[in-house]
Amino acid sequence: MSASDPTSLPTPSACVADFCIIPIGTPTASVSNEVAQVQRLLKQTGIKYSMHSAGTTLEGTWDEVMHIIGQCHSLLHANGIVRIQSDIRVGSRTDKQQGFEDKVAKVEKLLAEDEK
Numbered sequence: 001m002s003a004s005d006p007t008s009l010p011t012p013s014a015c016v017a018d019f020c021i022i023p024i025g026t027p028t029a030s031v032s033n034e035v036a037q038v039q040r041l042l043k044q045t046g047i048k049y050s051m052h053s054a055g056t057t058l059e060g061t062w063d064e065v066m067h068i069i070g071q072c073h074s075l076l077h078a079n080g081i082v083r084i085q086s087d088i089r090v091g092s093r094t095d096k097q098q099g100f101e102d103k104v105a106k107v108e109k110l111l112a113e114d115e116k
Contacts, residue, residue, distance in 0.1 A: 011062035012092035016100050019069055020055035023076055024083040037079060038072045045071075050100060055087070057100045062092065 023034045038056070042049045045068055048059040058065045073084050 012094075013061060014059075014097065015062045015065055015090050015092040016057060016059050016098075016103070017065045017069070017088055017090040018055055018057045019072075019086055019088045021072055021076065022085040022087070023081045024085060026081065034076055034079075034081065037075060041072060041075050042068065048099070059099050062090075065090070 021034070021038060023031050026034070035051075039051055042056065042058075047064065047068055050057045058068065060068075069086065069088065073086070076084055
């Protein structure tokens with residue numbers, strides 16, 4: 001892989017992305033209906049994901065993850081939300097494969113050692 005032509009660089013083969021969709025201009029402060037719509041879509045895609053209190057973590061190829069986040073935007077737009085912002089944090093690594101469950105398990109193991 002050469003950086004001499006950066007436009008030809010591939011995207012990473014795997015990533016973990018944490019994203020939070022923020023619908024703007026909803027009738028109420030609650031966005032639980034929109035979150036539920038997004039979660040239904042994620043379930044249908046088959047991607048590995050985990051919802052938490054402030055967003056959702058996805059695991060897959062870079063292209064797949066970004067495509068699905070775009071589909072989440074499109075779904076909410078199609079359901080009447082005219083403006084959406086998303087916060088996205090993406091991590092990738094080349095030295096080993098590590099999913100979001102592995103990362104959490106590593107920290108939990110360290111914390112369990114504190115109890116001994």
